[in-house]
Amino acid sequence: MSGAALIARQSSSRTATGQPVGSLSWRFQQALKSPVPYLGLLGILLFGIFWFLTTEYLKLPRFEKLPGPIEVWTEFTSRDPTYGTSMYTPEYYKHIAWSSLRVLIAFGLATVLGVPLGLFMGWKRTFKDYTFPIIEVLRPIPVLAWVPLAILMMPGREAPIIFLAFLAAFFATTLNAMLGVESIDESYFRAARCLGSSPWQIFKRVVVPGAMPDVFTGLQIGVGVAWFSLVAAEMVSGEHGLGFLIWDSYVLSQYPVIVIAMVTLGLVGYVYSAIIRAVGRMLMGWTARTQA
């Protein structure tokens, strides 16, 4: 290929501003050109107005005790917050860090243990026959029902909290990985066998990539329920973290802080999901692309 042709080919996959097509900033720019983000912002704005009207303006019965958006925002952006928690206080970030770290450990364990277990269950019928019934019985037990046992079983203060978050995520990652393998069409296994694959190669090159879309669905659900159970666990037996902050603020009647912590949970949870989605997209280029 001549130099000129090479340059022409490269430039075709770049935008006028020189960013490669498909990069994060390129996708961001594309998104801003569509109405989607603006509609989303409008939705959030409408919700904010509703919140303001019910709590601060109309002061409807049962709503008047709730902190309104202006009160929450003032508290959050204050350098000297009335209740001691705002974007300027290190306390706020310490709570986020505690919760994030716990979820990271719990979710990490659920991934490292659950995904291989689920893949293996989906792959080996007999193994599934042993393990599936016990998992199916344990799974519907609400995580909160585990609280006493978790405290009895696990040493210290941290372990029970992480255990509860782990447990919830573990079932999601395991079962989705298993379903992922089971959804792989039999013809791929047949083809792999007839092309001379060893069992290990079938696992590596067919089972793992074939189950990947469902594995990532499981991770998304897993990280969601990990946050969910974490907050519950922190409310019961924590001394840091966003769940603890919510409960503590309730007990001390510091209502705006509750909302600050809630919104923070929403945002942090969103970031976690977004990271998993991005990793999934990176690993599974083949699912996103359509007919050329």
Add this chain to the structure above:
Amino acid sequence: MMAAMQDMATPARAAANMETMAEVRIEGVSKSYTIGPIRELVLDQCSLTLAPGKLTVLIGPSGCGKSTLINILGGYERADDGSVTLDGQPISGPSSDRLVVFQETALFPWMTTYQNIVYGPLVQRQRDMKQVEVEAGRLLDKVGLKDFRDKYPSQLSGGMQRRAELARAMINNPRLMLLDEPFRGLDAMTRELMQEYFLRLYEDKRQTVLFVTSEIDEAIFLADTLVLMSNKPGRIIKSMEITLPRPRVASLLMSPEYLRYKDEALEILHEEAMKAFAGGSQAAADFVEAYDKRDA
């Protein structure tokens, strides 16, 4: 494309392949399935020899047990009765020296065209990958997928997927290629093209091939030996040598010899088709229609 068309097998290459060419003997093979209380005989005492380096086409109405025979040769199923041998060795279990291309596309969707094609040599770990890379490039060229080397199967059309799959099988130099209605479901134009691509690959390598189809034109166009099968239970009713010259080109479909073969085959199949037609088979209805039109 014309240049590639002319790049046919040289006698030297054909000779080099002699030692790897396989003979398959199918002797008295029967197979039946039990579905609930009913026991249905699918293959009844089938005997057939696939000559080394020859392209044998098996044709018969749908549901006559052609796929079952492919599955037995592929090693996915066992015959109830009779013996199946490849160069004297009984067949047991799937193996990369007998490659099967099934009706449905089984390209791995998570691999690019190139990764799919080199999959066999990659997992078998018996060949130098540099050499495999060269061969894969040559095959990609040959099936017209050079520009789609790094695309995923979902980005290819149906015909392209089938070609990629042919290349994925061919690169392993299997001693026996088994194709189970590989071009079914493609539109007529694509189908014709695929037959030409397939012949180009076959005439280059001359492996022993068993090709199953329910299309009479496809069958005669491809075959060295045409084997006709009856319906329920599947029996082999006739074996015809097709001596049309190779390399075969589409204009052959107009030649008198071709039409004579077609007449002869249709005559035999007509009888069988009428039986199957009574059972409501679409392929059989097509046969009857083709038979009625042959003099027009």
